[in-house]
Amino acid sequence: MLLENKVAIVTGGAKGMGRAIALKFAEEGADVVVTALHIEGARKVAEEINALGRKGLAIKSDISKSAEVKDMVEQTIKKFNKIDILVNNAGGVGVTGGDTDTATEEDWDKIIDVNLKGAFLVTMAVVPYMKKQKSGKIINISSMGAVNPAVSVLHYHAAKAGMLGLSTNLAFELAPLNIHVNAIVPGPIETPFWDSLQPPGPERDKFFKALAAKEVPLGRMGKPEDIAGPALFLASGMSDYVTGQVIYVAGGQPLLAHAATFLSAAEQ
Numbered sequence: 001m002l003l004e005n006k007v008a009i010v011t012g013g014a015k016g017m018g019r020a021i022a023l024k025f026a027e028e029g030a031d032v033v034v035t036a037l038h039i040e041g042a043r044k045v046a047e048e049i050n051a052l053g054r055k056g057l058a059i060k061s062d063i064s065k066s067a068e069v070k071d072m073v074e075q076t077i078k079k080f081n082k083i084d085i086l087v088n089n090a091g092g093v094g095v096t097g098g099d100t101d102t103a104t105e106e107d108w109d110k111i112i113d114v115n116l117k118g119a120f121l122v123t124m125a126v127v128p129y130m131k132k133q134k135s136g137k138i139i140n141i142s143s144m145g146a147v148n149p150a151v152s153v154l155h156y157h158a159a160k161a162g163m164l165g166l167s168t169n170l171a172f173e174l175a176p177l178n179i180h181v182n183a184i185v186p187g188p189i190e191t192p193f194w195d196s197l198q199p200p201g202p203e204r205d206k207f208f209k210a211l212a213a214k215e216v217p218l219g220r221m222g223k224p225e226d227i228a229g230p231a232l233f234l235a236s237g238m239s240d241y242v243t244g245q246v247i248y249v250a251g252g253q254p255l256l257a258h259a260a261t262f263l264s265a266a267e268q
């Protein structure tokens with residue numbers, strides 16, 4: 001097993017890719033702290049982790065609130081006495097609009113808080129423990145929109161680009177302490193993330209199919225498990241000489257699918 005006796009925190013681990021990462025880590029021997037905005041979902045995942053023979057701990061914690069983050073990390077240390085792995089996964093958009101006609105200052109503050117400041121707060125609370133043990137793995141979840149936006153969502157994409165800057169600077173600062181920091185850039189992944197933009201149903205299925213055909217070289221949407229594998233690599237000893245890197249887990253993006261290029265377009 002790749003993570004035997006390791007302790008991991010996965011923020012936003014109640015659903016979507018966070019849940020898949022938490023379960024993959026548990027399958028590989030880790031005890032996992034699952035944090036989320038709503039405790040019920042986190043509890044369910046913690047139970048699934050227990051059923052795998054590892055210890056799961058569910059904690060309600062809003063990553064954008066420093067007091068809740070501090071409390072979450074204290075509870076983790078009280079139960080497990082160490083933190084080996086942190087996945088800064090929690091995030092989301094939750095608002096419609098975000099281009100120069102529709103973005104608001106209020107949305108900007110809210111979205112930057114959840115998608116950038118939150119990872120900063122959790123990292124600041126966790127790193128002192130990693131420094132003490134002179135080891136650690138931090139994985140930051142960004143987004144394709146940070147580097148190759150397909151739609152204009154200024155606040156969210158700026159926050160996710162910030163995640164890449166945060167990763168690089170942390171990797172630089174923490175490398176001498178044997179703390180590895182890397183980022184994953186997911187492509188379009190089928191998770192509850194999309195619910196606030198389009199509810200599940202046949203219309204959404206049609207939309208996903210068209211999106212994948214047009215924009216994803218591998219021709220399909222990603223599944224949460226597609227993110228869990230690369231996250232496991234970055235969390236384990238298999239990546240001990242890897243830090244400050246970005247892995248695109250995006251079905252071949254940011255290259256465009258053939259169907260999306262001018263030279264191969266049907267209208268040509």
Ligand SMILES: NC(=O)c1ccc[n+]([C@@H]2O[C@H](COP(=O)([O-])OP(=O)(O)OC[C@H]3O[C@@H](n4cnc5c(N)ncnc54)[C@H](O)[C@@H]3O)[C@@H](O)[C@H]2O)c1
Pocket residue numbers: 011012013014015016017018035036037038061062063064089090091092093114118141142143144185186187188189190191192193194
């Ligand atoms: N699904 C995609 O296509 C996609 C693509 C690129 C990047 N991402 C990013 O990947 C990450 C995971 O997304 P997902 O698709 O699994 O989404 P999801 O909506 O399924 O899960 C997000 C999780 O984050 C938690 N969360 C949200 N705000 C929080 C807060 N303030 N404090 C604590 N927890 C909070 C939620 O409770 C939930 O458990 C997010 O950062 C998202 O922005 C998603």
